[in-house]
Amino acid sequence: MEIFLGSECNNNCRFCCAKDFISEPFNRILEKIKKAGKINFTGGEPTLKKRLPELIEYAGEKEVEITTNGRMFSYDKFTKKIVESGLDRAIVSVHGHKSSLHDYLTRSEGSFEQTKKGLKKLKEFVPVQANVLVNTVNYRSLPKITEMVVGEGVESVCFIYPVLGGNIFNYLWFFPDFGDIENVLNDSIKVAKRNGVRAEVLNVPRCFLDDNEINAAEKKYPMIEEKKFVKTNGCRRCIYFERCPGVSQVYVNLKGEKVRPVEKNGM
């Protein structure tokens, strides 16, 4: 279960849509933890929640992971405290392979260096996944970003095509065409696999992936009600019709029904 700990953040990402989400009272968060199986603390930036160690401890034996920009983990004392509270896994958002790209997207000078240091520190204690939000600014650098996070020793890398909530018309510039990202995305998956690192792709349909075994699985973002996947007319003749979640409604609205049905005799 994803548990939102508030929209406060020490980055100021150009594409952030979490600012409008409303925090829940502490007691409600405790109730959610009680009911949850596996827990993922998200934000905003969950490490800014003062009572985070308490919340992790409260989860007891349950598996706890955190989705973070990693910056706070560049501080040894903080990392030690969170790990000792019982953190099991971390997902670190990485937007670039160098400061000029990452910091441009986060609008926070020095964030890249802190994220990289935080990722390195976390990795000493728990498995770490890198999440890369694929967008018009960073997609050409995806293989380099992958090389960087693989070199830092992540256990997996997840490429996420944005399915943003809120008013998407503020973010039209941010969504690349699937056709534009497919080569770099497939190359990046190869970089990860070649190095024995698991690669996942979210929100990109199978018809744009070389390795059709990679599941463009639907991930639940409870705060984003607009998130819906649809099958387009072209999907009807595709061999993945039954198993593929299709294309996000946001994408179809923005770009039209650009899919590449995989037919029985090949692509």
Ligand code: SF4
């Ligand atoms: S054509 Fe449609 S069903 Fe087939 S892989 Fe693409 S999105 Fe999925």
